[in-house]
Each structure stands twice: as structure tokens, then as C-alpha cells.
Amino acid sequence: MVFQEGERLHLGAEAEVWSGRWMGRPAVRKLRRPRAWRHPDLDHRLGHRRMMSEARLLVRMHRAGLPVPALLDLDPEQGVMIMQMIPGRPLIEVLRDPKASREFLQRALESTGAAIRNVHRLAITHGDLSTNNVLIDEEGHAVLIDFGLAVIDYEVERFGIDLHVIDEILGASHPDIVGAIDHLLAGYQAEEMRLGPAEEQTGGAVPTAKEVLSRLENVRTRVRYHG
Ligand SMILES: Nc1ncnc2c1ncn2[C@@H]1O[C@H](COP(=O)(O)OP(=O)(O)O)[C@@H](O)[C@H]1O
Ligand SMILES: [Mg+2]
Structure with a gap:
């Protein structure tokens, strides 16, 4: 090679x-x-x-x-x-950078949400959405990497789990960044608004952003009650 x-x-x-x-x-x-x-x-x-x-x-x-x-x-x-090679730093580093401005962090998180939605729109669930698997460039644009556990799926559950994984990580590892998950979810939803309904894929219709966000709520409730 x-x-x-x-x-x-x-x-x-x-x-x-x-x-x-x-x-x-x-x-x-x-x-x-x-x-x-x-x-x-x-x-x-x-x-x-x-x-x-x-x-x-x-x-x-x-x-x-x-x-x-x-x-x-x-x-x-x-x-x-x-x-x-994708230029940029892992989101985990950006979130820990004391020099990063609030505006920059917000943009990076919104862009992460948009990137996740774009992947989901192709019926692909990532399966390992940690802040190590998101790269942020100097403008605050996000690129997702590490698709070794990703799968094609049409059931809303795995889409909801994708968001839940990053939700838990943002809450646990970056509690000081107030509202981090909300910026990410706003970016997720805004991307769907911007692009309109997702195109049908070979296996059928992909869950809408709204359906995935409501499944996230459902996953959160389940976790709260059953650990
Ligand atoms: N295409 C790429 N461009 C730039 N950095 C990358 C790229 N792929 C991986 N990396 C860097 O290597 C790290 C590990 O790669 P990753 O694919 O996530 O492997 P692992 O499955 O071990 O987590 C990433 O967190 C990132 O810092
Ligand atoms: Mg990785």
C-alpha cells in the first residue's frame, strides 16, 4: 500500500x-x-x-x-x-478547551446534531456516538467518524439510542457545558427542517427527526425508571 x-x-x-x-x-x-x-x-x-x-x-x-x-x-x-484525513479535533477536546468561546461550542454542537441527522437520513445508525468519534474543524463544522459498529436500520429504537448515547456522555463528561445536548438536538431537528422529509431508502421510510426525538424521550424515561 x-x-x-x-x-x-x-x-x-x-x-x-x-x-x-x-x-x-x-x-x-x-x-x-x-x-x-x-x-x-x-x-x-x-x-x-x-x-x-x-x-x-x-x-x-x-x-x-x-x-x-x-x-x-x-x-x-x-x-x-x-x-x-479529516482536519480538526475530537469534540471531546473542543468541549474541554478553556479557550473555546460559547458561540463556537454552540456551533460545534449544532453541527454535530446536523451531521448525525444526515447519517440517520440514510437509514444508518452509528452505534458508538461518543465525543471521540466527532471531529470539529476550525469553523466549528462536525464530521462523524468510526462507523465500525454502524448498521442500516429502519426501526426508530436504534436511532433513539444513538442520541441517548451522546446525551449520556455530554451529561456525564461535560456537565459544565450547560445545555450541550439541547444545542445538539436543535441542530438535529434544524437539519431536517432545512432539507425537508428524508428520501425513502431501499428498505423503506426512515424515522423522521421528530419520531427519533420522541423516542429519545422514551429511552430517557425507561433508563430513569429501570436504570
Ligand atoms: N479520517 C480521520 N481523520 C482524522 N483523524 C482520524 C480519522 N480517523 C480516525 N482518526 C483519529 O483516530 C481516533 C481513533 O479512530 P477511530 O476510527 O475512532 O478508532 P476506534 O475504533 O479505535 O475508536 C479518532 O478518535 C481520531 O482522533
Ligand atoms: Mg473511535
């Missing part, structure tokens, strides 16, 4: 991410890491499947014009994926 290695950006339990250049373009290489506690055959199958699924969904979103990283190269056997 024509990847010139730069520096390591991330070393997680599941993957290692390096910055570098691919055919002269800024790129990142994501390497699947074996999980020692899992049987090697099972680990390989799971990792392979996840990487294929992530790659397939990235291509689908990219074709639809979403600002996700372009897929540049893929070797699922070796567990290697090369994609376009």
Missing part, C-alpha cells in the same frame, strides 16, 4: 490509527488490533466483518455527499483501512 507513515494518532483496544500520506494526500491508516482474550479465528472474523461494514458504509455516505472520510484503500485480510 502506498502509505507514507507519519505519526501515531491513536492507540485503542480495537484499533491503531496513524497519520500520513497516501498518493501525496493527507491520509490516515486504521489498523485493527487483535484482541488477546478472543479466539484468533473468531477475532479475525469479527474484525474482518466490522472493517468491511465500516468501509461499505463510508462509501455509501460519501456517495450521498456526506462529509465523511473518503475510503482510499482497504485490506480487510490484514485489517488495514486507509482513508482521507
